Amino acid sequence: MEQVFLLYRAEKLKYRHSLSGKLWILFPCLTLLMAYGLAANYGMVDSYNWWYIGILPGFLTLYCCMSQEKEKKIRNQAVLLTAEDLKKAWDAKTLNAVKYVAAANVLLVSCSFLLGNIVMPLLQQEQVIYVSAGQNVLAALVMILASLWQIPLCLWMDRKIGMFPTLAVNMALNTSGCLTAVTGLWMLNPWGILPRIMCPVIGILPNGLTAHPGNTGYIPGITDPASLFIGSFICLALFVILWAATRVWYDRKGAEAL
Numbered sequence: 405m406e407q408v409f410l411l412y413r414a415e416k417l418k419y420r421h422s423l424s425g426k427l428w429i430l431f432p433c434l435t436l437l438m439a440y441g442l443a444a445n446y447g448m449v450d451s452y453n454w455w456y457i458g459i460l461p462g463f464l465t466l467y468c469c470m471s472q473e474k475e476k477k478i479r480n481q482a483v484l485l486t487a488e489d490l491k492k493a494w495d496a497k498t499l500n501a502v503k504y505v506a507a508a509n510v511l512l513v514s515c516s517f518l519l520g521n522i523v524m525p526l527l528q529q530e531q532v533i534y535v536s537a538g539q540n541v542l543a544a545l546v547m548i549l550a551s552l553w554q555i556p557l558c559l560w561m562d563r564k565i566g567m568f569p570t571l572a573v574n575m576a577l578n579t580s581g582c583l584t585a586v587t588g589l590w591m592l593n594p595w596g597i598l599p600r601i602m603c604p605v606i607g608i609l610p611n612g613l614t615a616h617p618g619n620t621g622y623i624p625g626i627t628d629p630a631s632l633f634i635g636s637f638i639c640l641a642l643f644v645i646l647w648a649a650t651r652v653w654y655d656r657k658g659a660e661a662l
Contacts, residue, residue: 424470448520468558553642
């Protein structure tokens, strides 16, 4: 555990002043700027919807890829020379990405709540739909938990196929998730779980409409809280499985594959 902590600190310092270390601030701010700037009265709804539908997956994928660029340029020599156990080095990479994904979600949720509930009303821009403090907290937890499994997957994909193919593949799969999220097959597509379980959290469909009968994309039971627990469990299980599998791969040949 001590070695993991030391390697984690090394990872943190490595990207402290790099662009990848600032993505967790840039992407939420970009989302808020677009949501409240382009659709003031719908800013609160759109900031959440645009975030978990496309911007969060894009941020997560890009960070995972960019965080490894320095090591890839020197063919992993730093890791191979300093890490006694390569599994622990992979753990440090994963935990560092988890930290940034969690921080980005907390930043987005906190700022959206302040803008939607305090700043915009002061500017005479009442929100069409308000998200309560409790919903904000739950939304942050759900978005963090339901996206963690993509971290070890993207770290592994970047090692196997490179940055741009990883971005293209993961974003395409996240797009497919928006389609299956409003069907009975949502549990079979991991990329469709987050858009689905956000429906009972904030009452918004993946297409941005309210989750009310008659709206496009609405199906009976889409706001059932049971899906929240089922989806979260599946995502956490996937995270544990993918983390365990990729750390074994990295220990055996991943760090020497460049």
